[in-house]
Amino acid sequence: MKKYLAIYHDLVDKTKNNYWGEAEMLPSENSLTLEYDVSRETIRKALDLLAQNGYIQKVRGKGSVILNVNKFDFPVSGIVSFKELATNLKMPTRTIVNELSLIEADEKLQYKLDVEPGETVWKVVRTREISGEKVILDKDYFNKSIVPVLTKKACEDSIYEYLENKLNLKISYARKEITVEEPTNEDRELLDLDGHSNIVIIKSVVYLDDTTLFQYTESRHRPDKFQFVDFARRTQN
Amino acid sequence: MKKYLAIYHDLVDKTKNNYWGEAEMLPSENSLTLEYDVSRETIRKALDLLAQNGYIQKVRGKGSVILNVNKFDFPVSGIVSFKELATNLKMPTRTIVNELSLIEADEKLQYKLDVEPGETVWKVVRTREISGEKVILDKDYFNKSIVPVLTKKACEDSIYEYLENKLNLKISYARKEITVEEPTNEDRELLDLDGHSNIVIIKSVVYLDDTTLFQYTESRHRPDKFQFVDFARRTQN
DNA sequence: TTGCACAACATGTATATACAAGTTATAATA
DNA sequence: TATTATAACTTGTATATACATGTTGTGCAA
Known part of the structure; x- marks a missing residue:
């Protein structure tokens, strides 16, 4: 068109x-x-x-x-789902759904997802395995008023594909923040930390076309397996 | 205009x-x-x-x-110089020039800066102090055929200001890569590592308007003082 | 041969116009 | 009253035109 x-x-x-x-x-x-x-x-x-x-x-x-684009980059840049990312990697990947539930938003989530006290949100915890090692822990929270139904199948496959093609949501932009912190007990439990004493965290707040906030995500990476590649243009004068 | x-x-x-x-x-x-x-x-x-x-x-x-832009973000996103960044921070900052010299490009630099064997390049090592702590180590390398002269004054002040305003270079775009690695002896020497066993490294290759490569930089951050904020739009359909 | 002017061609900026398509409030209708 | 059509807005796409400005090679002239 x-x-x-x-x-x-x-x-x-x-x-x-x-x-x-x-x-x-x-x-x-x-x-x-x-x-x-x-x-x-x-x-x-x-x-x-x-x-x-x-x-x-x-x-x-x-x-x-x-410009010769590096084709084998690990493109966390932009808004890229793990599914899209996995196809770029030539390594075998697997997704384990640790949790899929409806919870009441606590104070932090109320702030991050901009919902009212007591409102329910989807919580999805997934472990990402690359070449047999659990190196990424994704914790996703979705606004239930926008995502009424969520299945385990969709979480194992690709949530974004489900949201965009089945629910017809138009995912538009995100604010991301990358920090390095100490691993939590949950990190130690669900990931193969392999003695690493730090964890790289990508916190994202994702918005739809019409500026409604619908997702908050923490993507927690083992530091030695983390790489962020970016293309940036200098500010316009 | x-x-x-x-x-x-x-x-x-x-x-x-x-x-x-x-x-x-x-x-x-x-x-x-x-x-x-x-x-x-x-x-x-x-x-x-x-x-x-x-x-x-x-x-x-x-x-x-x-969209309400967070005004107090630490914007490593885009191509931002420390000088520009320091003005955004409300904290006192200081730059220490550890080294400013002309060296012969070794194999790694030949590759990164795309220069011939034996060609000389500018090497600049600077420590960045924020609130009295040395938390960032910047190692810059410039193609001498593009930057013939470089002074200590310019390094203490702002190299980019010098390049853009004095040399009239048009800095246009960069490829950046963020990784987490073990600190080197140099890191331990020049930074206040404070017991941290990891260091966040931003490697950048910077290009001019006419696609000529002119700078390679490693910006090494103490993990607890590192934050990367990004705004990303979903790929066009 | 060397150097300069110029034509040919490249992208950059600015404007005007037309219509498509989504949103909203108003007014007409059942 | 509730619903529906419509008009008046909004942004999105596509085209045509004009001129500015930077690059390159050709050919003329010194």
Whole structure:
């Protein structure tokens, strides 16, 4: 339907598959205009997305340089689910659902999920196994007024897939915070800590399209298995 | 000069200073068109920047919702220099230049900075003190063919200010990687580790406007003083 | 041969227009 | 009264045009 998004995805695929070989240069905007039979502005919207996401660098007067994206990065950047992440990793992964329950929001959750005292929320605790080692502990909390039903099957498979495709929720943006803390007893119990005395915690607050808060997550990683990769652009002047 | 950037900065200031009070809603695009006396597309470019950087969320049919930005975050996100960061912190900070020298690139640096064997690069080692404690160790390496001269004064003040304003370099984007490792002897020597057995490392490769690589940096943080805050949007469908 | 001017081409900014599509309040209708 | 249509808003997509500005190679002139 949306032309600029279709073109964006097509160009992403082509850059990933080395379609332009070692040229390291995209065709000019005018060429692409002819190729896709759209206006130049539409091409520019697609190229802006490519630049935002680190696929290309636009150089004035010259053209768009293809940046060689590291394909085997561990992309915690953006909002990526473990399922999506696991497909990028070439290692065997497994998810264990430790808990799936409805609980009353305590004070911390009331604040984090912005719900009223006594309101019930979904609590999901999952252990992530990579190459046979339990190295990630995910604790998710969902606003029940937005996610009325949640099954163990969905938790084992992919909650995001369930939310987006079955419930038609439009997950839009998140605030993330990464810190390093001491492991709790729960961490020691559910993870193969292997003597490590620290744990990396990614706390995320996730919002829908219409700015409603619906999820709070703590993703707890064993430090030696943790890696965060980011592409950042300098602030506009 | 550039209208959409001027409008962007004006709107950022106004949202930060609660110009619209508790309304939590930006004026409509048409209102802003009249207010700034520009076309709607120009307004939309400014608003797209605000949305990208997490200041607003655009909701179709409704308008632009102002997201309350945490003003006291520790924003390692984006490409932010310690100088810029220190002004955000309300704590007293100090920079100690431990080393400023020209060295021959070893194998690792040849790879990271993409220089020839035997080429000389700038090496800068700086300790960052926050509230009297040495908690960050920054090791910077610059391509000498791009940065011919570097002074101790510039290192104590702000290298980025020097590079951007004096050398007119256009710093554009970076790839960052965050990991947790064991401290080295150098870390123990130059930092107040305070018994911590881990260190958080942010490795950055920084590029200019025209895609030339010019800097490799390792920013080494004491784990209890480390915090990374990020705003992320879900991938476009 | 060297250097300079210029044409050709690249991206960047700004505007105007048209229509699609989602939201909301109002007014007409059952 | 309750429901439904509608009008008047909102943002989203797509196009066309004009000119500014940076890059590169060609060819003329010294």
